[in-house]
Amino acid sequence: MKYLLILIMSISLYAVDLTIEVKKQVDTLPSLAIEDASINYDEGFKMAFFKALSADMNVLSRFNVDKHRIITYFNASSVAVENKDKSYVLRYKLFEDDSGKLNVETKLIAKGTVKFEKKYKISKKSAYIFLSHAIAYDINKFLGGDDVSWMKRRVVFAKIVAPKKSEIVIADYTLTYQHTILKGGFNIFPKWADEKQTAIYYTSLSSSKPTLKYFDIRTGKITSVASSDGMIVCSDVNDDGSKILVTMSPSSQPDIYLYDIEKKSFKRLTHYGGIDVGGQFLESDKIVFVSDRLGYPNIFQKSIDGNDVEQLVYYGKTNSACSVWRNYIVYKARESSNLFSKNTFNLHLISLNSDSIRRLTATGINEFPRFSRDGDAILFIKNYKNQSAIGVIRLAYNKNYLFPLSSGRIQSLDW
C-alpha cells in the first residue's frame, strides 16, 4: 500500500512538471506478444508489417513487447503456447479483398478473453505503415493511455541530396513510408500550413531572391507569399493557421515578422542589430525566439506588441533552436567546452513555471526539436557520424526512439 501511494504521488507529480525525469523499469510493464494470422501476402511483406506493428507497440512505451513472431490462425480459440503467460496478445490477419485493398483484422486478447476488435482497410499497400500506426493508436486509446495522435500525423522534411539540391518529402514518423512532393531545386524549411496538413510553407532558394512559398498539396498549386534578399523562413504557424512567424531580412538584417494571411501584411516584431530568428508562438500574445543579443545564441521571449525582451534559458553555450508547447520549451544546446567534441549538441526541456531543467538526449548532434501538437512527444533530427535520423522523445516515459534515413541528410522537419 505504501509503495502504491508513492507510485501514485510520483505519477501525479510527473503530470504537473514534465521537466522532472522519471524512469520506469521495463520489467514492470505488462508483457505483450504479437501473433500473425495473415493470408494472401508474401513472407517479406508479412514480416515487414509485423516489425512495423512491433515497433509501434514498443513506442507506446506501455508494454514489454515480445520480439518473436508467432504464426497462428485468426480464429484459434486460445493464444499460442509460447504466449500463455503474456499479459496481452495482439493477433492480426492481413488479407486482400476483392478490390485489391489491404485489410487488417485485429483483436487484443487478455486472460483468454477478447478485449478489443477492429478492422482496417487501405487501398495503397505501400502505405501499410499507417495501418500499423492506427492499430497502435486505437489499442493505446482503448487501454486509456496518453493521447498519441501524433503517431498518425505526417512528417514533412527537407532532405539535402547534393550541395544546393534538396527534396521535400512527406513521411510517417518512422520514415517507413516516404513520398517526395517537391524535387529538382533548392527548397528547405517546410512547415505545415494548417492543422489538417493539407498545405505547407517552404523556402525556395532557386529564385533570384529567397522566396517563401505556399504549396497546396491537394491541388499541387504553388504560390509565392513573399521574398527577401538574404533569407526568408516560415518559423511557426498559429493554431488556426491565420498568422505565421517569419524570419526575413529585407534590409539585410535577420529579424522576426508576424504575417497576417488574410490581410497579407507584415508586422516587424524584433529590431535588434544582430541575429533574431526562429520565432515560436507562446500563448496568443507572445513569442519565443533565438537571439545573439548576449553575444551568443540563446532563447528569449517578448510580447507581440511590446518591446521588452526577457531571457528564458540560463544553461548551455550555443542555444540556437527551440520549440514551444504551452509553458514548456525544448531547446538545442552545446554543452561541451570544446567547440568540436563528439558530444556537442543536446536537447533540453524547461518549464516557464519552474527552475528545473531536463536533458533529453545524450550523444551525437541533436537538433531541430518540434513538439507534437498535444505535447506528448518531441520530434527531432539526430545526426550521428554520417547518418541522419528522425528521433521521437516520449516525455512521459523518458524514452527516445530513432528512425534512420537511408540516404541524404535531413535539413529540417515539421509534423
Added chain:
Amino acid sequence: MKKTLLSSVAIAVLFFAGCSTKEPAVDEQQTQAQEQTTSQNGGEASEVTTEQVSSDMQEVGSETNAVDTAEQMIMNLQKKLQTVYFDFDKFNIRADQEDKIAIDAAAAKAAPASLKIKLEGNCDEWGSDEYNFALGLKRAKSVKEALVAQGVESERISMVSYGESNPVCTDHTKECWAKNRRVDFKVLP
C-alpha cells in the same frame, strides 16, 4: 461486449488527405530553365531547315560575339574575386581576410558597373537551424559593408544565405569546417 468497427474510411481520409499529388512537383525555376533550353534548340533546328541567307548568319555571328564578350567579362571578374573565410560562430571580417576584401573591391570597381555580384553566405555543418542561415547572411552582410566602404556600389550587391547546405568540403575535420565558413562571390549579368 465485443464491438467490431470498420474504419477504412477514416484511414483513407487520414492518409490520403493532402497526398493527391502522386508525382512530385518540380521546382518552378528548374522547369522554366528546361523550357527555355527546349525553345532555343527548336530555334536552331528551324534555321537549318529554312536555309538562312548569309547576312542573317552574320547577325547571328555578331550576337554570339557579344554574348561571348559578356560571358568573358563575367568569367574574368569571377576569377579575380576571392572567397572570404570566417571563425566559428563569428561574422566579423578577420584581419587576415582584409587583403582579400581589398582585392575583391578593386576587381568589382574595375569591372563594368552592369555586372552584379551575389554574395553567398555559408556555414559549417554545426546546425541546420535558422540561426545558421542568419549567421551565413550576417557574414555576407559583413562582406557587403566592407566592399561598399571601399567604393563598390551597394545596388550592385545582393545576398543569399545557404546555411550549412552548400559545403565545399564534407570531411568531419576542423580544417574542413573552416573551409565551409565562408562567403563566395557569384557574378551575375
